[in-house]
Amino acid sequence: MSIDLSRFRQTFIEESREGLDIMEAGLLGLEAGTCDADTINAIFRAAHSIKGGAGTFGFSTIATFTHLLETLLDQVRSGDRTVTRPTVALLLSSVDVVRLLIDAALAGQPEDDAPTRETAAGLRALLADTPVAGAAAADRLVPAAATGWQIRFRPHAEMLERGNDPTRLLRELGTLGTLRVTPDLSTLPTLDALDPEACHLAWDLELDGSDITAAAIASVFEWVEDECTLTMTALGLPEPGATASAGDAAAPSRPAATAAVAASSAGGEGSSLRVNTEKLDDLVNLVGELVITQSMLGQVGRDFDASKLEHLQAGLAQLERNTRELQESVMRMRMVPISYAFNRFPRMVHDICERLGKRVELRMSGEGTELDKTVIEKIGDPLVHVVRNALDHGLETPADRLAAGKPEIGVLRLSACHRGGEIVIEIADDGRGLPRERVRAKAVERGLIGATDVLTDEQVVDLVFHPGFSTADTVSDLSGRGVGMDVVRRNIKALGGSVELRSRDGQGTTLSIRLPLTLAILDGQLARIGPQTFVVPLVSIVESLKVDPQQMSSITGRAELYRLRDEYIPVLRARELFGLPPEAASDAPALLMVLEAEGRQAGVMVDELLAQQQVVIKSLEANFRAVRGLSGATILGDGTVALILDVPGLIGLTQRGGDQGRPTRTSRDAVAAA
């Protein structure tokens, strides 16, 4: 009879994470001194729903823990407790604990209960130290500490019909302390009179535990208050000071229960996406239009003659528009605001500043800028790296700032905006800037450059992106291990984006990340190379021109160069590169496509330019593997497969003389997720 809850578990976890984010944001707001009732209520509500969900799904540790959290928040909400800095710090670490617990539940590992116990003890100590006399809110049962409770629980017959399962309640009660259950079968009818959908049982319960409040028990039965008769009798009298001994019986950790949950949740983390209802409505409208167009075309086609040609053409034009709009609409579904990636930073900046003794104001703008969900997931870690760097290396301590004649509080700016078909994310600080001399010295020391090499500013900045490069003299837990910027650049490049660093001495550093809006669709130029059609991303085409044999020259008989307006650019013969048969006649290759990526140019010989069109990127790797020189494949209008050139990869070939560099993979994940 039990409902399979496992499919809702993912939803619970996602909602809990959102709830935790809300709590965190609210708590950080509290700290800044803007303590209003709305914020507190929002925090409380988030904690409350996490607790409810956790109880339902049998995450007993989470439920027990959030219950403590909720009790504390309730006191704050009802004005019985004032918010102090230690309280906020404790609440923040509680949020962390819940997050850990949820991660553990998701990964199916038994959670590390040391932090849980510690924080729970902290919460209990705070709760035991009742701040205002007569604190208990009037509508609550008097919180009393007893050695145990005698509970009579008589569900009404229709309780099951409302979807409430008494066994779940009993299980949740069991998380509070030792529970002895005696069923009361007195009202059980004989088999012929038994209504299988009614609840005929009642229970006498004995709950042992020194720190269980009546409110805790009542909250277990909160949802069924109107559907049962409940009587509670405290066993034994509260001993003076019993509540103060917080830690000992604290947070009954139940490895057995969590292990069971672990086993069933090990199904893996399917990713899901929340979609704005407005977007969904749009989509429904478009589908409606599409259906109308389809029926119109159907009508035209039923008894078709030449006179209806115009109708047919109009219908097809409409179909084309519908399809395009539908495509755009569906793509928009995948777009989520970048605030998903930005949200973690207020907390992170707060924590790091605390640790480093710095004062930094975080200003964020353009959080509503939307980009592909896959991209958002991938840029999270690089952004964290960059923000950490800025806080650790870029921004100075208050004393240093004052000495440099700057305001005491540093500013870290995070912004995002659309520019053309790209999204630009900037992380700017007003710190000391990149120490060029030290970067140079470090580079010389590592043998990256010679001691006498003259470098442009740009080249110096570029050194930062070398693997293993770090100017930090001491390795801290924040940065300095030299696994920073090169990883950032590699990750961003893997997404088809680019990174640019600008720095001015004493005025700060700005890092700009450019990313394509989506990984799933690109504007392509179709080109024929030999008998095959290839797709070249339109953004990387600088120009296409007719080859003038006079301008071709070669170096050592192999590497070919083309002279283009006093510039020599390397030329790739696509046919050779792709092992296609060489042209029949020597003067056949007609066109040179000048491509650019990462600031470098190269020419690729193609035989013919065909149409330009938007193509949906399909992964080669999903069923096959990465292929050098190709970034993916697409399906053309006639249903055949065309391969997409990997322009950065191709240009890389001219630079490194055709080594076995892996092709960049712009498409794989987008498609895997699609």
Place this chain on the structure above:
Amino acid sequence: MTAVQLDTDTAAAVAGTQAQYLTFVLAGEEYGVDILRVQEIKGWDSATPIPNTPDYIRGVINLRGTIVPIVDLRRRFEMAMADYGPTTVVIVLKVQGADRMRIIGIVVDAVSDVCSVAEGELRPPPDFGGSVSVDFIRGLATSDGKMIILLDIDHLLNAVTTTPATG
């Protein structure tokens, strides 16, 4: 509820002893693959060749929006090439890779039959001392007096997706 459970149990019991194989012909030889791995069978149509891949990879096709690589089994086994004819088909297989399932098609001369082979009837392939690779053979079976070579498609086709491109 109970009845359904019983059914699957029986099915499992049968599968434990008797496995079904889809057999196909390759240059007169009979081969078989586990029928549970067969996603579909489709007629041969052209494929888009992929540069810098071994010649036994015919290319990729569009299978209802998914890009699926096609392996020519004759070339894979270094057998003599034959022209593709009306019976030439592509068997689309689900191949278990290290991390995920892949969909890969194989081109064969013709499909022939479905036969049941008991696990106990499988004979190990003889060792040819390296002149013929037998890694990808699960075993040999006999049906109607004919020898069927049962292939370990995971072993055979995963190599296709991991060998780095040469050239």
